[in-house]
Amino acid sequence: MRRPLAAVMAAVAALAVQAAPALAQDSVYDRAVAARLAGDPARAISLLQPWLAAHPGDADALVQYGYALLALGEYDRAEQAFADTLSLAPDYADAREGMALAAARRSNGTAARRSFILAEGALSDLDRGQRDWHELGLAASLTAGERSTLDLRGNWYERFGIRDSEFGALLTHRAGQDLWLRVGGSFAPDADFRPEVGASAGLDYRFAHHSVASIDAGWQQFPAQTIWTLRPGFTQYLGGGQYSVTLQASAAAASRRDVLVGASVRGDYFAGDRTRFFAGAASGPETDLGIVRQTTSLFFGGEVALGGDVSLLGSAGREWSGIGADRSEARIGLKLLL
The missing domain is CATH 1.25.40.10 (Tetratricopeptide repeat domain)
Structure with a gap:
């Protein structure tokens, strides 16, 4: 045995x-x-x-x-x-x-991005029988070395039958492993309602690998007055980065008006390569026309890859204003990766 x-x-x-x-x-x-x-x-x-x-x-x-x-x-x-x-x-x-x-x-701002060109248009339908707003824009986001990105834009606006053109640039530099700095400027020749000149500065700081704190400050000289803005924010990434929630506070002050404050919330879902969707709500100061007014809005949109290096972008929103007419906006664009 x-x-x-x-x-x-x-x-x-x-x-x-x-x-x-x-x-x-x-x-x-x-x-x-x-x-x-x-x-x-x-x-x-x-x-x-x-x-x-x-x-x-x-x-x-x-x-x-x-x-x-x-x-x-x-x-x-x-x-x-x-x-x-x-x-x-x-x-x-x-x-x-x-x-x-x-x-x-x-592509969500926490890593290096590819260069791209974006062409975009928007139409706003105003209540109270006021004329629609129209907008066309062309933007380019270009890598400037391994750590910097240069964003250039040109926009044409039509508001109440008046037309303005505005041009701007924004330089973003990755100053450290978890720190991004940005500075920008804009100007509008012969401005009627857009800022004649403007400047902005801000930063993003990532901590705990999935959380980002940010702050942006801006100064704009409109034909009628000067406006200052401040926007601190916080973004939390979830699900290994597939989802994000952004909370942002806002404050705006004009040379002829008291400070107005507000806040917004936005959720993003990153479904895949160049495919994402977002939705959010905001209540706070808005300065688009050179005045500081309190508004409340709901919005949603996204980006879908069409194949190759082309993506389709779209968004829609509804804004309720404390001053002037309420409006609905639809925006669509095409993005080409370089």
Whole structure:
């Protein structure tokens, strides 16, 4: 009986040795997934790194590693993990979705963006029998080195049968790993209702990998008066960056009027590469016509990739004004990535 028993024990031992890596993988994989889903991507990474060092061909672990990196804002490393996964398993849907999400995060302001040109038009229908407003715009967002972006714009406005043209520029510079600074200016030749000149400055600061605090200040010299604005805000990214909620306060003061204050809330859903949707509400000061007036508005819109490097943008909103007519606005645009 000893020989058969010894043979059985040897066979069991051999099977245990063969199964050990798989059992270890299940343990590491399950704990890593649980950590990531519990909102601790750093823990998931610490679990997966030694496993992947020993088993670089584990596609499932690579995908989880990529999503954990994505949650921490490590876009380059996340894209590499997803690319490595697709080289092992070209049809791995989760890896392809991860690549799209990483690209979407790059376009939401927390990472470098590709250059693009945007052509846009808007139509506003005013109540009380007043004439519609019209607007056309052309903008270009250009990368200026590895850390800076230069945004240029030109707009044509028609309000109450009067026309104005306005031109502006905004320079955004990534001053640190989590700090973005921006400064801008604008002018309108022969301005009737748009600001003759204007200047702005602001910053974004990212902390805890998924939260961004911001503040913007502006000065505009309109034909009738000078207006100052201040807008502090906070953005929280959720679901590994797939969703965001932005809260913003606003204050505006004119040389001929007391300070008005307000606030807004906006939610964004980043569905994939160049596909996003948003909706929000605001109540506070509005200065579009060179006066400070209190308004309340609801709005929604989004961007959908049409294929290649072209995207369709659209939005709609309703504004209720304490001074003047209420209005409904529809806006549509085409964006071409360069």
